[in-house]
Amino acid sequence: MPILTLFILLPLVEIGLFVTVGGWLTLWPTLLLVAASALLGVSVLRRQGMVTAVEVSTALNDMRDPARPLADGALTMLAGVLLVVPGFLTSAIGLLLLVPFIRHAAITHIGRHLRGATVVMRGGGAAPRRADDQTIEGEFHEIEPGKRPTHRPSGWTQH
Numbered sequence: 407m408p409i410l411t412l413f414i415l416l417p418l419v420e421i422g423l424f425v426t427v428g429g430w431l432t433l434w435p436t437l438l439l440v441a442a443s444a445l446l447g448v449s450v451l452r453r454q455g456m457v458t459a460v461e462v463s464t465a466l467n468d469m470r471d472p473a474r475p476l477a478d479g480a481l482t483m484l485a486g487v488l489l490v491v492p493g494f495l496t497s498a499i500g501l502l503l504l505v506p507f508i509r510h511a512a513i514t515h516i517g518r519h520l521r522g523a524t525v526v527m528r529g530g531g532a533a534p535r536r537a538d539d540q541t542i543e544g545e546f547h548e549i550e551p552g553k554r555p556t557h558r559p560s561g562w563t564q565h
């Protein structure tokens with residue numbers, strides 16, 4: 407329901423802002439602002455893809471968690487998309503996301519509310535880690551196809 411509300415309210419707000427700003431600035435300056443916003447957005451999108459790829463690659467090579475540069479790049483690309491979309495509200499949000507302090511605060515806020523596995527780098531590979539931060543270690547051996555057990559493991563429930 408909130409997404410449907412967003413799809414209904416956002417265009418109405420943008421139309422209202424176009425009418426209001428257009429009344430203040432007249433037609434051509436208003437259109438010039440929209441065009442400048444779109445050009446800035448395209449510029450951000452063209453530049454950010456490569457920058458994010460380099461930052462994530464550097465983080466992986468340095469055995470650091472790539473989540474922060476990846477999230478930073480994703481929010482910067484979202485800022486570019488919001489700048490390309492015609493409208494003053496979306497452009498204002500896009501401009502705010504271009505400010506590093508605001509972008510990092512948003513990443514921290516989103517990160518606090520996400521649950522799930524995190525990635526821990528070990529010996530050149532990534533291994534999933536449980537959300538409660540406990541490491542579970544174990545051993546395994548491969549069973550040949552003809553020697554598979556016919557009984558179910560303990561705790562097995564059929565759905």
